[in-house]
Amino acid sequence: MSDDWLTGPILEQLSSGVLVVDEEFQLVYLNTFLQRHSSVQLTEAKGKSLFKVFADLPEAWLRRKFASVLELQSPSFSSWEQRQYVIKLPHLRPVTSSSQYMAQNCTMLPLNDPSGRRHVCMLIEDATDAFVYQQHLQTTLQKLEQSNRVDGLTQALNRRYWEEQLKLEVQRAQRYQQPLSLLLFDLDKFKQLNDQYGHLGGDCVLIELTARVRGLLRDTDWFGRYGGEEFGIVLTNTALAGAMEVAERICLAVSSKAVTFNEHSIQSSISVGVAQLDAAGERAHEVLIGQADMALYNAKREGRNRVVSYSAGETEFQLKTN
Amino acid sequence: MSTVFSEEQRDCLQELINVAMGLASDKLARFLNTFVHIQVPAIELVNSAQIPAQFEAQYSSAEAALVSQGFLGNDGLRGEAIVLYQLENAHRIAALLGYDTDNASELEMLTDISSILTTTFLNGLAEQIDNSLSYSAPRVLSSRQNNMTEALIETACHWELALRVDISYQLIHHSFNCDMLLLIPGEAVLNIQQILDRIVEEY
Amino acid sequence: MALPVLICDDSLLARKQVRKSLPESFDADILTAANGVEALTILRSQEIGLVFLDLTMPELDGIGVLEAIKQDGLDCFVIVISADIQPEMQKRVTELGALAFIHKPVNPEKLVVILKHYGLI
Numbered sequence: 001m002s003d004d005w006l007t008g009p010i011l012e013q014l015s016s017g018v019l020v021v022d023e024e025f026q027l028v029y030l031n032t033f034l035q036r037h038s039s040v041q042l043t044e045a046k047g048k049s050l051f052k053v054f055a056d057l058p059e060a061w062l063r064r065k066f067a068s069v070l071e072l073q074s075p076s077f078s079s080w081e082q083r084q085y086v087i088k089l090p091h092l093r094p095v096t097s098s099s100q101y102m103a104q105n106c107t108m109l110p111l112n113d114p115s116g117r118r119h120v121c122m123l124i125e126d127a128t129d130a131f132v133y134q135q136h137l138q139t140t141l142q143k144l145e146q147s148n149r150v151d152g153l154t155q156a157l158n159r160r161y162w163e164e165q166l167k168l169e170v171q172r173a174q175r176y177q178q179p180l181s182l183l184l185f186d187l188d189k190f191k192q193l194n195d196q197y198g199h200l201g202g203d204c205v206l207i208e209l210t211a212r213v214r215g216l217l218r219d220t221d222w223f224g225r226y227g228g229e230e231f232g233i234v235l236t237n238t239a240l241a242g243a244m245e246v247a248e249r250i251c252l253a254v255s256s257k258a259v260t261f262n263e264h265s266i267q268s269s270i271s272v273g274v275a276q277l278d279a280a281g282e283r284a285h286e287v288l289i290g291q292a293d294m295a296l297y298n299a300k301r302e303g304r305n306r307v308v309s310y311s312a313g314e315t316e317f318q319l320k321t322n
Numbered sequence: 323m324s325t326v327f328s329e330e331q332r333d334c335l336q337e338l339i340n341v342a343m344g345l346a347s348d349k350l351a352r353f354l355n356t357f358v359h360i361q362v363p364a365i366e367l368v369n370s371a372q373i374p375a376q377f378e379a380q381y382s383s384a385e386a387a388l389v390s391q392g393f394l395g396n397d398g399l400r401g402e403a404i405v406l407y408q409l410e411n412a413h414r415i416a417a418l419l420g421y422d423t424d425n426a427s428e429l430e431m432l433t434d435i436s437s438i439l440t441t442t443f444l445n446g447l448a449e450q451i452d453n454s455l456s457y458s459a460p461r462v463l464s465s466r467q468n469n470m471t472e473a474l475i476e477t478a479c480h481w482e483l484a485l486r487v488d489i490s491y492q493l494i495h496h497s498f499n500c501d502m503l504l505l506i507p508g509e510a511v512l513n514i515q516q517i518l519d520r521i522v523e524e525y
Numbered sequence: 526m527a528l529p530v531l532i533c534d535d536s537l538l539a540r541k542q543v544r545k546s547l548p549e550s551f552d553a554d555i556l557t558a559a560n561g562v563e564a565l566t567i568l569r570s571q572e573i574g575l576v577f578l579d580l581t582m583p584e585l586d587g588i589g590v591l592e593a594i595k596q597d598g599l600d601c602f603v604i605v606i607s608a609d610i611q612p613e614m615q616k617r618v619t620e621l622g623a624l625a626f627i628h629k630p631v632n633p634e635k636l637v638v639i640l641k642h643y644g645l646i
Contacts, residue, residue: 067353068438071352071353072438072442073445074435074441075441078430078435079433083430105459211489328540333536333537334537336536338538344608344629346610347611348610351612441554511541
């Protein structure tokens with residue numbers, strides 16, 4: 001018994017595209033799904049070159065695919081993950097998808113007609129759902145990666161990521177023999193500020209101060225939250241003199257203007273320690289942090305709200321006290 | 323269930339595979355219009371649990387890829403074919419095969435080569451045992467970004483037996499090595515043994 | 526009188542396939558060898574009219590056997606039966622003196638045509 005009564009209607013109702021071409025790549029068949037999506041009528045397109053009917057096909061690529069199917073009599077495949085679509089078709093999810101066109105998985109099969117003439121049958125599956133999920137996943141992963149790098153409160157880099165970058169920049173500076181400087185700064189009398197205005201007040205100052213500092217930095221500088229109220233800035237390709245200038249500007253930007261919190265005007269300041277990389281070797285970044293920290297300590301000792309650079313003599317002092 | 327192959331079954335399988343590989347190699351050469359030489363592969367039946375360890379050393383570098391394609395035929399013949407590559411030569415091979423590096427990604431080329439190798443080879447095998455196969459689309463399970471060994475462990479645990487086929491082929495002056503693995507579930511092994519016995523009896 | 530025929534292939538199945546592909550009318554006295562070394566031992570110790578030779582074998586491959594036959598001036602017809610069917614390989618074995626090249630799996634009808642063509646049946 002013939003199964004024509006089954007195959008015909010099913011082919012027409014299928015939610016996948018079915019397309020058949022002969023050895024000359026002339027269109028032999030298009031099912032309803034493809035006709036509707038592409039607004040091409042089989043009656044008009046039949047016998048015409050596939051590449052004329054669908055003008056924006058990737059012709060060279062598709063010819064090679066079809067040739068392999070015909071020559072090897074083996075199937076060939078195309079995945080949306082590598083090529084989003086073969087035929088540009090609109091999809092039926094205009095609102096939910098960021099892409100304009102239907103993502104497609106295609107299977108190209110060898111097919112012989114009753115007289116033995118060779119054809120290629122291309123099955124086109126709509127993979128837009130998978131494509132959309134994949135895009136969501138990627139965006140989520142990107143956000144996740146971002147949040148793994150950033151301090152939630154201040155949006156400065158977190159300590160782990162900032163230190164990684166410091167280490168890499170130190171290595172780079174050593175390799176290319178470029179100057180590199182480090183600023184470490186600390187919000188003055190942070191404890192007192194918290195006691196007076198509460199932790200929310202303290203947080204507010206930290207957020208405002210971070211925003212002001214960020215506005216003074218270059219894209220190539222790395223700004224991170226080192227501890228509670230302590231921050232670090234890696235200044236790439238910058239020698240001590242330049243770093244001092246940046247530090248002075250930052251210092252002024254904080255002290256020159258009060259932060260408004262719940263109708264209070266909070267006056268704050270920072271102390272900054274500055275050091276330029278001069279150590280060699282694998283632990284150079286640790287030495288650099290130690291030097292900037294030493295300068296910061298001196299800035300605090302000398303009365304706060306000021307910038308102090310590290311000078312070599314202090315190493316001995318540090319060695320003695322340790 | 324015995325997954326041990328007799329001497330006769332093993333000989334029969336090796337011969338079927340040799341012939342299939344010869345057919346695949348010829349088809350590939352005609353298609354690429356260049357001289358492809360595929361050496362007669364060594365086959366080895368291994369417990370699939372051993373697979374990850376066997377390949378770890380060879381493919382543990384970041385420059386390796388793993389492409390998988392499922393196959394399904396009559397008489398309970400089914401499994402998964404895996405092709406493992408070193409990526410060193412991938413770009414040169416891509417150029418030789420006529421891929422524009424700008425519009426076809428490396429992954430696309432890898433799935434194409436894998437698919438051609440796998441389907442021509444398995445079609446040749448199926449033809450000899452009066453079977454025919456259908457295939458799933460090839461999937462890149464692992465490439466530069468992902469961990470090869472993990473992907474292999476994850477895949478191998480689904481199967482009981484693996485038929486390891488070492489293929490090395492040469493394209494013009496460049497040799498290009500890859501390994502093909504046929505991973506076969508226990509009941510399909512039994513079916514294959516019956517098929518082999520039938521062939522041995524026929525002759 | 527029966528023609529002494531040697532079937533040389535490392536696979537038992539392949540040897541059986543060749544033997545079974547020979548037409549019943551072909552009066553042959555069949556010997557077998559599982560590699561090139563075994564084949565040469567037989568070829569050097571007795572008269573063999575026709576050799577069915579596989580190419581890929583351990584010990585000594587089919588190319589090696591063809592070279593030895595040529596070098597030793599052994600008088601026998603060789604039909605190569607191989608899974609390696611690329612034109613380059615066909616050319617090579619023909620240059621080495623093989624009469625015909627048949628690809629595996631052996632097609633009995635084609636084999637008969639070749640045997641008839643060379644007057645072996």
